[in-house]
Amino acid sequence: MVRAILDGRKTQHRIQVNLPVIGINMGCEIAGNELAGEINSGCYWNSKLGKPGDRLWVRETCYATKSTPHGIRAVAYPADNEIKIIEYADQHIEKWETLFNYCNAVAEQVPSTLMPRWVSRITLEITDIRVERLHAITLGDICKEIGCGLYDFIPATHGFLVWEETWKSIHGQDSWQSNPWVWVVEFNRVEAA
Incomplete structure (x- = not known):
């Protein structure tokens, strides 16, 4: 994945939302669908990962x-x-x-x-952030997530199987079936000065 980021092929990353999220303004629990509505409408108060324009650093071996x-x-x-x-x-x-x-x-x-x-030698700038269910991913987003080309999957359904296996290998076999809420972070690599 680090090579895909360096090559500009990986421009999206999903991270499971740790529920419950405690709202920063009211101090009460926010459900996944409420968090998704809030973040997806451009209100980033409760975003644990930042907002567009913020920068992240990449950890690697x-x-x-x-x-x-x-x-x-x-x-x-x-x-x-x-x-x-x-x-x-x-x-x-x-x-x-x-x-x-x-x-x-x-x-x-x-x-x-x-x-x-x-x-860390890699800095990323967030271009978009949203919250959605894991299974809501599109084939185009799978390519952005794992750093491949849209036509690498023939038939297209193979891309969804690759994504499912990739997710399970990182988060465990049961993590796919629960269809958790995930942060979807889109980014561009910031070149070193």
């Missing part, structure tokens, strides 16, 4: 390199083998040591769930 004799420390990103120099000599040693301490002693791998913000 990475590797912290050991210090070289020249004092160079870096982070490697296996999705596309990019290497980002973090510091020279004594600059930012404390931050890098914290990252390195997350690492597995053998592989020096930092799982995406433990990646700190300052190591």
